[in-house]
Amino acid sequence: MSEALRLALVVAGKDLRAELRSRTALLSALVFSALVLVIFNFARDPTVLAAADLAPSVLWVTFALAATVTMNRAFTVERENGALDGLLLAPIPREAIFLGKLLANLAFVGTVEALTLPLLILFFNVDFGRALPGVVGVTALATLGFVSVGTIFGAMAVRTRFAELLLPVLLLPFMVPPIIAAVQVTSRLLAGRPLSEMGGWLRLLTLYDIVFVTLCTMVFSAVVDE
Amino acid sequence: MTTPLPPADSTASRVVRRGLILSGLALLALAGVYVLALGYTPIEARQGLAQKIFYLHVPAAWSALLAFSLVGITSALYLWLADPRLDRFAAASAEVGVAFSAVMLTTGPIWAKPIWGTWWTWDARLTLTLFLFFLFVGYLALRASVHDPAERARFSAVVGILGLLLVPFIHLSVYLFRTLHPQPIVLKPSAPSLPPAMLRTLLISFAVFTVMYVGFVMARYGLSLADEAREGGDAG
Numbered sequence: 001m002s003e004a005l006r007l008a009l010v011v012a013g014k015d016l017r018a019e020l021r022s023r024t025a026l027l028s029a030l031v032f033s034a035l036v037l038v039i040f041n042f043a044r045d046p047t048v049l050a051a052a053d054l055a056p057s058v059l060w061v062t063f064a065l066a067a068t069v070t071m072n073r074a075f076t077v078e079r080e081n082g083a084l085d086g087l088l089l090a091p092i093p094r095e096a097i098f099l100g101k102l103l104a105n106l107a108f109v110g111t112v113e114a115l116t117l118p119l120l121i122l123f124f125n126v127d128f129g130r131a132l133p134g135v136v137g138v139t140a141l142a143t144l145g146f147v148s149v150g151t152i153f154g155a156m157a158v159r160t161r162f163a164e165l166l167l168p169v170l171l172l173p174f175m176v177p178p179i180i181a182a183v184q185v186t187s188r189l190l191a192g193r194p195l196s197e198m199g200g201w202l203r204l205l206t207l208y209d210i211v212f213v214t215l216c217t218m219v220f221s222a223v224v225d226e
Numbered sequence: 227m228t229t230p231l232p233p234a235d236s237t238a239s240r241v242v243r244r245g246l247i248l249s250g251l252a253l254l255a256l257a258g259v260y261v262l263a264l265g266y267t268p269i270e271a272r273q274g275l276a277q278k279i280f281y282l283h284v285p286a287a288w289s290a291l292l293a294f295s296l297v298g299i300t301s302a303l304y305l306w307l308a309d310p311r312l313d314r315f316a317a318a319s320a321e322v323g324v325a326f327s328a329v330m331l332t333t334g335p336i337w338a339k340p341i342w343g344t345w346w347t348w349d350a351r352l353t354l355t356l357f358l359f360f361l362f363v364g365y366l367a368l369r370a371s372v373h374d375p376a377e378r379a380r381f382s383a384v385v386g387i388l389g390l391l392l393v394p395f396i397h398l399s400v401y402l403f404r405t406l407h408p409q410p411i412v413l414k415p416s417a418p419s420l421p422p423a424m425l426r427t428l429l430i431s432f433a434v435f436t437v438m439y440v441g442f443v444m445a446r447y448g449l450s451l452a453d454e455a456r457e458g459g460d461a462g
Contacts, residue, residue, distance in 0.1 A: 149388065159372065160371040166371060169360075169367055170385060173396075174388065177392070180400070204399060215388065215391060223380065223384055226376070
């Protein structure tokens with residue numbers, strides 16, 4: 001197990017190094033999510049709806065869109081020069097490759113989210129106050145689940161003719177349960193509600209993570225092996 | 227479909243013919259269901275004539291859910307057995323399922339407008355079926371955009387399995403919203419709570435829609451067989 005984890009970290013490290021040297025995907029994803037926030041700001045009527053009431057939904061729609069855009073890159077970078085074949089030929093179990101890709105995707109999506117959150121606070125003037133650790137926690141919980149589904153779908157979409165369009169079409173239905181749960185928890189956190197009101201949603205998120213991380217790890221070899 | 231008809235004696239053409247005959251019979255029986263629904267069943271006291279749409283809406287929903295569940299199950303089996311028949315069946319079933327969900331998603335709002343006063347509401351069941359519809363439209367889009375048949379089969383099987391597991395999560399996550407949708411009337415612990423004439427018509431309609439599903443899937447399955455035979459012939 002620890003060997004698989006080490007190999008997964010090697011795969012993830014390779015992706016992160018490649019990204020840090022070019023920084024194009026990450027920067028574009030950041031600019032993208034900033035633009036989404038700006039559009040949201042102009043799409044709402046400030047006299048009708050207070051920014052703070054809208055913040056959870058704006059936050060999660062932005063996260064969902066930015067994550068979809070970011071996840072496309074994990075396997076598109078492997079497309080050039082048959083890099084994926086090289087990766088598959090390496091003596092690494094498929095599960096470790098998947099976990100490595102998942103970790104790299106989590107790092108990218110997590111970075112974009114970590115920088116989008118302050119932008120939301122800045123643009124929408126929301127005071128997260130003591131809710132901040134909770135929001136970070138629920139973000140991590142929700143992100144893990146849909147990023148693992150996104151990693152599998154990214155590996156498939158890249159081999160199709162309309163990768164950029166197909167990934168969101170396939171992935172968004174899978175984002176619905178974690179996003180609904182995350183929005184519910186976030187708005188309750190911002191309203192300072194007790195933890196007992198979020199228990200059901202948090203259990204749902206945890207179960208989703210367990211089911212989909214396990215399942216995606218299992219089916220990954222069906223996606224990449226001829 | 228630009229596929230030319232396969233030779234009359236091939237397996238493909240036999241399957242297509244049987245599927246078409248079965249579909250034709252089911253469509254004739256569907257006309258019978260219309261007659262029964264309009265002439266034989268009593269008019270519901272509170273909903274009036276609007277309730278008649280149930281004889282289409284509920285069986286269409288049944289066929290759609292049957293179609294999608296079978297896609298999920300055959301997908302899982304495909305990854306295990308790698309039998310191309312399973313993939314062909316899943317593809318046919320998904321296509322037919324999308325058609326039936328389209329019937330369900332159009333008849334629903336037509337009924338809901340006079341009865342609920344709104345075309346659409348984010349009720350648990352509505353949301354679930356809408357997302358199933360989207361999921362399988364995505365499934366078909368994926369199939370259409372992968373060229374290699376083996377790869378297409380593996381990819382769509384993965385989506386099929388993940389989709390099957392997504393259903394309980396969508397259901398759980400929307401269930402907490404108060405549900406407006408009528409509660410089960412036929413399949414519930416106590417006896418079905420509707421007049422015998424209504425129940426009989428509804429059950430007949432269920433049977434008709436099931437036969438229609440089988441007929442459509444058979445025809446579609448035969449067409450994929452013909453398609454594969456033609457592509458194999460081109461390559462060889």
